[in-house]
Amino acid sequence: MQNPVHIVWFKRDLRIYDHAPLQAACLAGSVMPLYCWEPNQWAGEDYVAQHQAFIAECLVELKKELASIGLHLQISPVGIVETLQTIKSQIAIAGLYSHEETGNGASFAVDKAVSAWCKVQQINWQESAQNGVVRRLKNRNHWNKHWESRMCAPIIAKPQSALAAPFINLPSRTILQAKGSDKPKRQRGGRSEALRFFDSFLDGRAAKFRGGISSPLTAVTAGSRLSPYLAYGCLSMREVVQATRERRDWANQVPHLFPKNLNGGLIGFESRLHWHCHFMQKLESEPEMEFENLHHAHDGMRDETLAHAESQRRLAAWSKGETGWPLIDACMAMLRETGWINFRMRAMLMSTASYLYWLHWRETGLHLAREFLDYEPGIHWAQTQMQSGTTGINTLRIYSPIKQAQNQDPTGAFVRHWLPALKNVPDTWIFEPYLMPKNLQKQYGCELEKHYPAPLIDIAIAMREARAKISQARKQAGAFDETQAIIKKHASRKGMLGSARDANGQELVAKKRQKKSTLTKLKHSQQELF
Template sequence: MNAKEKLAIVWLKRDLRIQDNEAILNALNTGKRVLLLYVFEDFLIKDPHYDVRHWNFIKESIKDLNNILSEYNSKILAVNSEVAATINLLQQKYHIQDLFSHQETGLLCTYHRDKKIKRYCHNNLIQWKENIWNGVFRGMTNRKGWVSQWTDYMNKDLIEFKPNNQLLTLKEIDDLEKIFSVTDLSTPEESPIQKGGVTEALNYQNTFFKEQYLQNTKQESRLKISKDSCSRLSPYLAWGNFSTRQVWHAAKNIRPISKNKKDLDSFTSRLKWQAHFIQKFEMEHTMEDSSMNKGYHLLKKSVSVKYQEAWQKGNTGIPMIDACMRCLNETGYLNFKMRAMIVSFFTHLLWQPWQDGAVYLSKVFIDFEPGIHFAQVQMQAGETGVNTLRIYNPVKDGYENDSNANFIRKWVPELAHLQTKHIHEPYLMTPLEQNLYNIKIGVEYPSPIIDLKANRKRASKILWEMKNDALVMQENDRILAKHAPHKGSLNIAG
C-alpha cells in the first residue's frame, strides 16, 4: 500500500485573504503541499450573535478568493461540518501532520472550540501552530510595552503570497468535495449590505485614500454624508479580507505625499484604537456577558420584551432612534456616533441590560468584531467606571446631525411628508396639526414608548451615584493598571 501524502492545512477563520497571511506562509514553509480550508461550523451558525448576513459576507469572500486562486489552479475547500470531523475525513486520503491558523480573539464558544481542537491535535500527533493576529498578543497580564510591540508588528514587511505550486489542485479539491457536505456559496445578487471579498476591500480602501480621507475626521458624525466620508473598511478588517497591517502600510505609503497628514494620522490612530480594544478582550474575556467593572454587577435591570422589540424594529416613537435602527437592520451599517446613541437609548433611557442589546447588535452589525463590540457596548452603557458617562439625547442629536431630516425621511417614511419642524418630535403635534398632515400619532406612527426626560433623569442619578461606589472605584484602579497602554507615539511618520 502506498504511503499517504503528507499535507499541511490552513484553517481560515477571520483571515479571509491570501496576502499578508502568516498562517499560509507557515504552511508553505513546511515544504508540504497545502490545503486552504474553511469550515462552516454548525454551533457558530446557530450562535445568537451571528446572522445570515455574516455568512453571506464570508461566502462572498471565499468566492472572491477562489477567483483569485484560479490563477494558481486551486481554491478553498469550504464545507459544512466541525473542524475535527473535517480533519478526520481528510485523513482518509492524506497524512495530516500540520495545522495552521491565527490566534482568534473571539466568543467564548470559539475559545472552547479551540481548546477541543488543541486536545484533538495532541491526540492525533498534529502540530497546530497559531500566529499573532493583527498585533494582538496572547498571554499579556498588563500593557507594559504593548504600544511599541504593536507598532513594531505593524511596521514589519507585508507577507507575499508565493504558493510555489504547493496548493492542492482544483481537480484534487473537486475529488475531496465528494466526501464532504460542500457549502453552497451562492448569495443574493442585490443587497444593501456591503459585499465581502478582497477585491471589494481593496476598492473601498483605494477610494477612501484617493478621494475621501481628506474629509473623514470633519464629517464622519454627520448622517447625511457619513456613509460617503467614513472609510467603510471595518467589515473587511473584521473578517480579515485584509490585515490591519496592510491598511497601515497603505496609509504610511501615502503619507509623504499627503497635504493633510493630520487627517491621515487621525485615521491610522484608530487602527491602534481597534487593536487596543481587541487586546483588552483578549486579556479579559468575561466582558462578553459581564461588566468588566465588577462594581456594576450590582446594577440590576428588569427586562422588558416590549421595549426591546420596539427598539429592535425601530418602533419606539423617537424618530432618530427608529431611523437608525431601521437603517442598521437593512444595511448592517451605522456610523460611530449613532451606534453610541442607540446603545445609550437602550441601556439608559429604556433601562435594559446591555447584554441583551449587545447580542442583537452583533447580529445586525456586518462588521461585528467581538473584541471591539463588547467593550464599546459596555462603555456606552456607562458600566466601565473609567470612561466618561454620557447619556445621549436622541432628539437633540437628531436636530444636530439630521437638521433637514433627510435621514429620518428616508428610513421612517410614515413621517416623510411632515415639515422639518414637526418630524423630529411628531408627538408634539396638536390634533389639528395631525389632521392637517393626515397622520395620527399612535396609529400610523407610534407614540413614544417612554418619557425621555424622566428616564434620563433616573439613569443619570443612579449611574452617577454608582461611579462613587467603593467597589466601582477599586475596579477602576484594577482596570487602568491592567489595560491602560503606557504612553507612546503611534505617529506613522516615526
C-alpha cells in the same frame, strides 16, 4: 505513499496576501487550504444570514486567488475537529497553520477543542498574529510598542506558487443555515470590493473623514467603509496601516495632486485603526466581557433576564425602531436594509437602550451584533459595555436622541429618507413629532399611534435616573479597587493618539481655558468617540 499535508485553516483571514500561515505552509510542503462552516458558530445568537452570505462571497474570491497559485480551497460543512479527523483518516497531517483569532465565545470554544485534539494527535498547531492583539498580555504598559512593531513589520508577499495536497473527501452534509434573512443593500464580500473601497478612500474620500464621520448623512462616503473587510480579513490591518502612511507621505510631497485635508483625514483614520486593536485586546484579555459586566459593581443593576414585561416592551420598541424618537428609529431602519450605520449613531443606539430604556446590554448587544455586517466581537462587546456605563473606568456619555438629531441631521433629511411616515412633517416638529398639536398631525399625515409611535418615556427624567443609579453603584465597597485593576488591565496609555490617560492608564484632568491646538482638538474628538 503520499506526503503528509500542511493544512492552512482559514477563519476570519480570507485573503492570500500578507498571510503568515499560508506562507509557512507553502515553505513546509504540500498545502491544503481549508475553511469550515462551524455549526456551533451559526447556531449561536450573534451571527446571522447576512454574515454567512458575506463570507460566501469572500470564499468565492479566495478560491480563485488560491487557484492562481495552484491550490484548491476545500470547504467543509462541519466543524474543524470533525473535519481534521476525517482528513487524518485519509492522509497524514504534518501540521496545522492558522491566524490567532479574537472572536466570540463559540469560536473560543472551537479553538480550545482544536488545541486539545492537536495535543492528543501530536500535531503541531502554529498560530500567527494578524493584528495588534497580543496573546497573554499582562497589562497595557507596553501595548502601544507591540502594536507599532507589528504594523511596521514587512508585509508578506502573495506566494508565487505552491505544492498542492491531494484532494480529500470531506463530509457531504448540508451547511447549517444561519438565522434571519440577508440584507438587500449591504456591502458585498471579497478582497476586490475591499480594495475598491480602500482605493477610493485613499484617493480622496479621506479628505472628508474629519468632521464627516459623525453624521449618518455624510459618514456613508466620509468613512472608509473597510470595517467588514477588516472583520473577515479580506485586508490585513498591517497593509491598511502601511498604505495609509504611504499615502500620507505622498500627499505631503505633492499636495497639489490630492484634495485639501486628505492628510488630516488619514491621520484621524490611522488613529482609529489603533483603537480598533485596542478594543479587541480587551476581549482577548478578558473573554468574560461578552457575557458579564466588566466592573461587577454594576451586577444586578438592570433587569438582566428581561423578566419584567416593561423591559420586554422597551426592547421590542427599540429593536424594531418604534421608540418615537425619529433619529433612533431612522438608524434602525437603515441597519435593517444595509447592515451599517456610523459609529456615533451606534453609540447613540446603545446609549438609548442602556440609559434611557435601562435595558441590560447583553440582549441589546446581541441585536446589534446581528444587525452589524461588520460585527467584530472584540470591538462590539467592549463598546457595548462602554456605552452602557459598566466598564467602571469611562466617563458616562448619555446621548440625547433629540440633540443628536439636531446636530447630525439638521434638516431632517436622514430621518425623512428612512421614515416615510414623517416625510411631510415640517422642520419644527421633525425630531419631536409627538409635540405636534392633533390638528397638525392630521394635516401632515402623521398621527401618533396611527402612523408613528409616541415615546414610552421622558428623556430628561430617564437621564437623571440613569446617572443616579450608576453613581450609586460605583460607591459600593470595593468598587474603587476593582476600578484600579481594570485600568491596569484594559485602559489606554499615554502615547495612543486620542488617549486622555497617563502612562499608568489614569485619566488626565484638562486645564481650564487651555487653548486648544489642532492635536488637542483631535484628542477631544477621540475622547468623545472612544
